Amino acid sequence: MTRRAAIYCRISQDRGGAGLGVARQEEDCRALSARKGWDVVAVHTDNDVSAYSGAPRPAWQELMEDVRNGTVDAVVCWHVDRLTRSPRELEDVIDLADRYGLELATVSGEIDLATPTGRMIARMLGAAARHEAEHKAERQQRQRRQAAEAGKVAGGGKRPFGYEDDRVTVREDEAEVIREGARRVLAGESLASICRDWQKRGITTVAGIPWKPSALRRMLASARISGRREHTPRSSWEKTRPLLGEIVADAIWPGILSHEDSDRLRALLSDPERRRRVEGTTRRSYLLSGILRCAKPKADGTPCGYGMVGRPRAGVPRYVCPNTPGTDACAGTATNAEKTDEHVRDMILTALDSPTLRKRLQRPDDEDSGLYEEIRADEEELEELARDFGNRKISRKEWMIARQPVEERLERNRAKLSKTSRTAVLLAFVGSYEDMRERWEKMNHSQRRAIVTATVRAIEVAPANPRKRWDPDRFIFDWIA
Ligand SMILES: [Zn+2]
Incomplete structure (x- = not known):
């Protein structure tokens, strides 16, 4: 009986290296099916960037469904590590092989899931691939953190706004634009309003396109423009890079804004309350x-x-x-x-x-200055925890547990700080x-x-x-x- 085979491909970044582009995966799998005399009845492709993202894999679900429905009785993939992301998923496949006589073929080597030896090989290959991926992720994270702590220039991509191509020399005309943007945001103006004004004046991003509120927000919230290095651990990403990373060191490049102004902007721009109040009303x-x-x-x-x-x-x-x-x-x-x-x-x-109000506005706010210190201390603690995890002094689980209360307090304090900036709005006006x-x-x-x-x-x-x-x-x- 001719086997009805489904090809399964997965795009991911957990293994760099040649030949893992999805077209190449499919081509190799088709050639293997032809050699085995199997009919390819379906090609399923999932796109997930990380083996650990835990993101749903719709094509994988479809594939498993096909196997259970009996429309497919063989699966062809490039390597076991393309097929499954966890030991549990591999056991599911082995289970299906038992129950439905599913055959598995991989381009990188013969695996017969019907035999104990074949299963052992599959398990070992899966474990080895995972080990490699975990190792690589950790290594990259350590390297990025080390570079961040050394205050080094992060490479790649276009030059940052405000700096020359060497990423260190300040471009004075753009620096002035950054200072203006910071002043206006701190005075309570909406990002959209500033962008509209800049568009009229022909002020564009490094890419030569008009500033959008999202881009302006990211730029003004970055620690870079205050001459500080920021590190965003991959583990803290959800779908997109969070607005604020951890400030880990003074950078080798000079700042355009003061640390205080930068802290204020970061607190203000990351405050969801402000978005509702200021940005939600721009139209x-x-x-x-x-x-x-x-x-x-x-x-x-x-x-x-x-x-x-x-x-x-x-x-x-x-x-x-x-x-x-x-x-x-x-x-x-x-x-x-x-x-x-x-x-x-x-x-x-x-x-x-009224004199009373002016007096109240000009009263130095003790609580406010204490906030800066608390925020800085919490940021340092997070950094230390991350370092302990990096150096394997604590486990991942311990790291997660320890950072939670610190992150919560940090969020609360940043929200408080952004409230004090309403006072700053008035101070600049009265x-x-x-x-x-x-x-x-x-x-x-x-x-x-x-x-x-x-x-x-x-x-x-x-x-x-x-x-x-x-x-x-x-x-x-x-x-x-
Ligand atoms: Zn009414």
């Missing part, structure tokens, strides 16, 4: 959408509370409680946008003009009423919004009184104390 052309809340009482007497949005009527910009199907917004409140914006501006500038008014007029929407959200949590808007044309008493400010 809005209405200053106060989402900040204004509808205060019209519902049937049970509690306020509607829905975030008001910009909706012009007859060409007049207005904020309204939206009439959106599927929500419980009451659609019962509306206010003229221009007048509301002016009223809110005047209220906020008046509040910021002055006499006239000064602030002048600054306000020069600001774009995103910058103004940063001032508003640093000052008030929300503004409640009561329904209009039909007898009054403009009634400032409709607005109740929830000030951030």
Whole structure:
């Protein structure tokens, strides 16, 4: 009986070296099938970059399904290590060989799973491949970490923005752009708004393309631009490289930003709360959408509370409680946008003009400076733990367990630090009423919004009184104390 064979290929990076491209795998497997006189009825290909990623392998599942359904009774692959990723998977295959008479052929050598010797060989080959892959991963990780600790230049790819091709010499024109970006982000402006401005001014990335918020975020959050070396262990990757690695050493290249500014940016840009607050609003052309809340009482007497949005009527910009199907917004409140914006501006500038507030802003924040130290200490501890793991002083499991509380505390502290940067937003803005008014007029929407959200949590808007044309008493400010 002619065997119906399925070819299984897997693309991965756990074994470099020639001949493992997927086309080559399939070609070799087809040739082997032909030699054995098997009909190739299916080719299954999985793409996973790491043997340990644990990512699902859909093609592998299909293959196992084919074997169980009896549509396939032989499997051809390049090497046992292409076929299975773990001893358990190999045992599954051996099991199927027993139950369904599945035959296995590999280009790299004959394996007869029907015999004890064949199984032993398969198990040994699988174990050897895994050992090699584990070793290689560890070796690479150690090398990267050592290079990182030496503050060496990480090779590969294009030059980093702000530096020449040698990756060490500062490019002054780009450094100035970085400083400007940092200043604006720290002042509460959204990444999208900065990118739009840079696009207008023709400022591009190293690749010559316009800056996107994601790229700008990564660049400004990198420790590199503060002259520090950052290390991101492979084990901490999920799908993409995490925004923040561990700062492991001063680099051999000079910094463009101070360590303090860099720490602030890193805390700010990694704060999910900020993304919601600042970036989530960039498309809005209405200053106060989402900040204004509808205060019209519902049937049970509690306020509607829905975030008001910009909706012009007859060409007049207005904020309204939206009439959106599927929500419980009451659609019962509306206010003229221009007048509301002016009223809110005047209220906020008046509040910021108060001596009490200015005093509070200028009070040195002890807690803030302690945060930096705590963050630095935790980063160092993580680094030490990673080193202990690298030197095999502790097991992988011990490493994972030990880093968890440190990472959690680090995350909390970074979030706190980013809150203090709201104070920084205001510090850069406050002055006499006239000064602030002048600054306000020069600001774009995103910058103004940063001032508003640093000052008030929300503004409640009561329904209009039909007898009054403009009634400032409709607005109740929830000030951030
Ligand atoms: Zn409402």
